[in-house]
Amino acid sequence: MEQRRHGAGHGENVALLGRGPERAVVDQVLAAVDTGESRVLVVHGAPGVGKSALLGYAENAATGMHVLRAVGVESEMELPFATLHQLCAPLLDRLPHLPAPQRAALETVFGIRAGTPPERFLVGLAVLSLLSDASQDRPLLCVVDDAQWVDQASLQVISFVARRLLAESVVLLFGARERSQGLLGLPELEITGLRDTDAHTLLDSVTYGRLDQHVRNRIVTETRGNPLALLELPRGLTVTQMAGGFGLLRSDTLPGRIEESFLSRIGGLPEQSRLLLLIAAAEPVGDPTLVWGAAGRLGVTPEEALADGTREWLSLEARVTFRHPLVRSAVYRSAPKEDLREVHLALAEVTDPKIDPDRRAWHLASAAAAPDESVAAELERSAGRAQARGGLAAAAAFLQRCVALTVDSSRRAERAAAAADATLQAGDLEAARRFADIADRNAQDEFQRVRAHLVRSRITFAAGLNQEAPPLLLTAAQRLEPFDMDLARETYLIAWGTAALLAAHSDSLKAISAAMKALPAPAGTPQTLDLVLKGYALLVTESRAAAVPVLRQALAALTDLPVREVLKWGWVANAVSAAVWDDQAMRVLVGRVVEGVRAAGALTELPFCLTSLGIAIAWTGDFDATAAIIAEIEDVSAATGVPIAAHVELRLNALRGREAEAEALIAATIEEAGAGGQLMGVTVAQWAAAVLYNGLGRYRQALSAAQVCTRMAELWVSVWALPELVEAAVRAGEDDVARAAIEDLAEAARPCGTDWALGVLARSRALLSDGAAAAELHREAIERLGRTELRPELARAHLLYGEWLRRSRQRVEARDQLRTAYEMFKAIGMEAFAERAHRELLATGESVRKQAVEAASGEELTPQERQIALLVREGLSNPEIGTRLFLSPRTVEWHLRKIFAKLSITSRRQLRDVLPPSEHASTPR
Template identity: 65%
Template sequence: MRQRVDLIGREPECSALDQMIAAVRTGESRVLLLHGEPGVGKSALLAHLEGTAAGMRVLRAAGVESEMELAFATLHQFCVPLLDRLEDLPPPQRDALETVFGMRAGSPPERFLVGLAVLSLLSDASEGSPVLCLVDDAQWMDQASAQVLGFVARRLLAESIALVFAARHQAPDLFGLPALPIGGLTKPDALTLLTSATHAPLDHRIRDRILAEARGNPLALLELPRELSVTRVAGGFGLPHTDALPTRLEESFLTRVGELSHPSRLLLLVAAAEPVGDPTLVRRAAERLGITSAAALADEVDELLSFDVRVIFRHPLVRSAVYRAAEEEDRRAVHLALAEVTDRQTDPDRRAWHLACAAAEPDEEVAAELVRSAGRAQARGGLAAAAAFLRRSVTLTADASHRVERAVEAADASVRAGDLAAAQELVDIVELDSRNEFLRVRAQLVRGRIAYAAGSYNEAQGTLLAAARQLERFDMDLARETYLLAWGTAADGGRLLAISRAIRELPPPEGGPRPIDLVLTGCALLATDGRSAAIGTLREAMSALSDLPVQDLLKWGWAACGVSPAVWDEQVMCETYTRAVEVARSAGILTELPIYLVCLGSANSLIGDFTTAATLIAEADAVAATTGVPVAPYATLILLALQGKEEEAARLVAATVERPTADRRAAGVTTAHWAAAVLYNGLGRYEEALAAAQASARITQLIVSVWVLPELVEAAVRVGDTEIARDALERLTDAAQDCDTNWAQGILARCRALLGEDEAEDLHLRAIDRLGRTLLRPDLARAHLLYGEWLRRRGRRADARHQLTVAHGMFASIGMTAFAGRASRELLANGDRVHERAAAVPPGARLTPQERQIALLVREGLSNPEVGARLFLSTRTVEWHLRKVFSKLSITSRRQLRDALPHGE
């Protein structure tokens, strides 16, 4: 354990870190991302944190720039001290972790299980003592590690664990985590540090220039004076450079490196190219280059590099400066030496990467090694790593036929990893060089997927449809998958009917339908024959998709996400979207991750968890900004409308509807009008709600245009146009009556109640009963509101007061300000005063969405570990939530949940 580090000018930051450690010692979990420019002192703050952690177990890892292509490399550093606990994990989690670490052979593991396994390892380790996890240089973590650690960070709650990242910027995989920006020191503190680092009095002009250029950066304050001789410091001559600070710092290090002997410089290069920091490996590679480490270390290398348990550079800028400035010939020689001393059996992927970096010309043996490494990386969920291995293999392949085949595979992996530019270059290679028609068609498929990922939907539809038709001659399974992708691009118009008819004409799949074949058939039926004809097949598909293997979910997740809304099942919808997000994060499918995030964000809005919805939407925007592919504002529209934020929602609705025709998709315009209808129904401006709902309902869109019908019924009834209301109800009945889910039947009963006359009260009660069994708190609150309004209009003031108070309390707790205002006005019209806590709120309404979900699963008989596995939480976090549930519901046992949360609640 390091001693506590006292840092000049960092009292607020150190105080925040000390408070974090104190909280962890009391049984809480804490997560923090320290971010700031190079040299600002993030590593020093981690050292301070470690110094305060007496009695805690400390786990360390660091991202390494040259190792960013190797999947799970940083995670392996992190988990090595915990691998003796693997036997205590549930078998699926243990198998998943052993597979991604190469400890066992096996089929590709369930990607979300890797994160859950790491969470379980940490939770188990924290039983003995609190755990402090430090990840330095997080901006250089490989993508797979970043995604898993981000997954873990979002699920820590009650495990006595602190997980702290230090990075130059907030990476997409860590977006949304609590963050502490680290800026420069104040001028007085900077002067104190500068004075402590100099051995001669500073001329005031030199001092002021250093302070100005360093901008409070501690490393700059320590390094910039090294450029100056004592004479120049005393004489007041100006500083020699005016470059940007990071470059200046690197040049400062390089100047010192340039003064070393050639053996010492080569030793530094070996250490820079060897990412693990294994001193034995570094020494063995150096010896192959004719360097004796003793002689090299004697040349003042210790100021830049330390040899201990690990080889560590004094600052990451030293590593990057040394590697980038080296001659290409030296870099190749160093990588070759490292490949020769890296074990072929235990670390084949790192060996292959070193060999690839050492190759100066095409080499089939190395290219084949890279292909094998790509297969292992993809099996472990490292899609970005697989793409990098395959792209390099293309460069090193001399045979033209092998080259284009590998280019197709590399293009496919690249588009999934979000590198559309690289994918396009590889597709061009195939189409230019290949004489194999099947490979050319596969390249056309990838081109269609690039167009879809880039938002060029019209181009994607035509390209994918043409590719699907041609693929029928070569690979019928791939053809069917391509038809489904084409259907998804055209799901709101365009060539939808033509694609659906082509699907219906396909021969039955040999060996029986796969889950994705059921989705394909159901989607085609939805377009050609209507919802009633498709519902049975889609229901069967939904059941099959619940156990869809991860590799299939990676390919077809977007299609799986479309089935549950079509059959009105919010539970499966939330579970499917959650799983799709976790799998996409783990596998690094950046082009599709925003789609799943938007879907999950929309689902969280529908169930009334607006905080989670906003976080997911922000993450989707961040990932989209990284890939350069804009994300549609569907989830934002829904969230703003339900929140009742009129100005923001109206502005975004107008922007979506008025967008140039080429960029307008029916789903976007339909969602915008639907959101406007929800907003204006909440505000009680029914004429505007009716106009928006009618505009949305006129568009032929298979999912959203159905969801807008309840808004149309409500608005039409309120303005007195029963003809429009009955027509909308008839369409809604056609869409929902065959779906015997609580969501479908609850919404249908609520709308029928508005026109039910004699049986209206029974329908209102049925709506409350059915929607009360769902996760859809906003719709349940609206059912209470409509029933309360109906009761008030019939003079039943006491009954109306109860329903309206319940509705108002639920709207207020969810954050639906417009609907809360509407309920408040109804209460005033009923002669009642509105009290913030006057509502007789049902017990379940006092629970957060996650608490309610855990409580419902426990009520159904699941154990805490089973709930944790279902919801991607540690068992201790489930226990923590359950204690809060018991407290809020005033119960003491699991058995009492059946009475505290009855099915009608």
């Protein structure tokens, strides 16, 4: 597959051979825009196999479309949003059309304005809106070639957009050597070698004379039909070498052989031509002004550099581009180091330090032959700017290079610790360990050694929950006290959170809590961190009643926690709201923590924060949002290699009542977590089992699981399992067990005084009460839980009240409560509890009717359609819904048309009639 260029010799008019099926796929993708739809395709295959040629075919075939093109550049992989800027630059005049938050996000990441790091998903939504807006004039074709070299920040955003394109008349094509993690799950087309007949035809087009049949077969076989190899490998070989096949006796890899073929031909160019190619290879933007500016500094003139064959390799138009990416890599990698340094220095000298300081710093670093403090300082400043734009991977790369160029050992230790920390947050644990070791080796005093120890401790924790991390972090905190009390306090809190995740009430947690309690009182008004430390210490060393007043103060202060603090220890502070049973604060606080962590691209912390968010959202019964969070946890965990327990999935499967899925995951989690000593995982699994079996009406099994869970004396989950234990024990006839559990529940819930805490307590106490007292407690539970967003808990309160009324022979009243419970369970998706309510309704003599929305084909709505319908019913506009759900307004409108058709309605207002009031819109994410 290769479109030959005029003047290339014999075979110059060979067309795009043997790619009929591939061209057909591309034609179908392009045709989709005629129906107002969008398409995404990842074209992947080995170097030289023809990906770029197929993308070029798409560009030529995209008649009437606006073509945007970006190319990943290997030397630019560390610069945040570099490829995204390439792609979006022609559309920046449309930024004023975007909503203000989205416009600000793009302007910040592109360096147009200063500001705090924008939330990565907001950047993605802004790009989606930008493409959607531009496609209203005419359809768009967006081509991203060499995606394997796209910087991480850009790839995250572009893949986010790719997964949400639907009705915008946008085609997004990727070209990549391999299926990268960021592109997994997108539609793909693998390009392999040409069929033998086509390969022979292509080979004949570039060979002179008659080849021995065995030699021809060997060439085709060894190249595996790779078009570029077939075109390039014979070049430079004599007729004799080709005829005998001796010129092919090389053992290096195919890409290497192709590059060698390029270099052998480039070697015949004049010196100035070769130097121009090297300058173009080292300048990633393709800016002719920069290329020729650097060329001038090195004495290269256009007249001499372009005199003999240079244009065969290089296109010098609006942008300087190579005819094939392997030419760039071949030229750059084969250049002597001295030549590379000279070229990068010349490029640095012509790069404006005000307009593009980071790229200038990178060129200076590449030009440095030895440690250079001035260049190291430039890189350090670039790292700070990268962090401000949300590019943690870029910040890590700048700092890593900064360490290599630092002269002074003490400064090297400081910078190595910073590089290790940034590298850890970017998700590269092995590299983080290397720089932590450098920091330790170069440490000049105890404080620097402690900092290295601290980073190592955090790496140990990030590598997977294990028993080593808490004592390491405790030791680090204690060693930090004489040098930096603020950092010591932060480290104590992280140590506490790590220990609580692993094994609550373990020796480590008790030791950490005791050390926290012994910390000297802060001077002046306690800060948020001080309140959280004190509250958690009291929770372990004394009681919940002693801790709640302090934790309530902490909770109020946490609402204004700066993003900097969120990134450091926000994930530990998430539990404050759970400790005081405040469900609304839990969702707000955890959501804000996730937002801050996402915005900074702190991937190692993100799965833990998302787990807290998933649990918080699951409490509300929004299962679609919970499932989306589970998917994101899995994606991030896979990308970083950081294992994360399936706590949210356990919770969701238990609430849904899907027995087979839930039981398999419960068993696997108990086995894995138990083997690793992670009692939190065992606790969550047993809690899930208790909920599952209570829903299924298998109360003995629920009782057994709840007893195991509550015996672990964990700080939150074991407390949440107490209502499950009460319900299961009462239904199993174990009233004494239920009474003991109620005492524990009252001790945990009463000091908090929230509707969640007191509502669940009233519901549990009602199970052991009789007569008017029982009825009053049931009604109190419904009233209190009805003031919360905890729909599953409210539905269960109606169920228990209905069951009590039926057993008290109050059938009419029982039907009302059971019908309400049944309808709520069905709307939420709690299948097992819905069936339990259904059985109770049948026992009252009522035949159960389906909900009105189901009769009107509500079940035909997809989860996303239902979510959009609910938000429309709330009065949100299409742009507002798009912002909330990370969709373009045009895609929202497309979904809305389908919703109207499915529900047989014609207006937004009619949604209020066909959607029942019990439905609950998705919590904003």
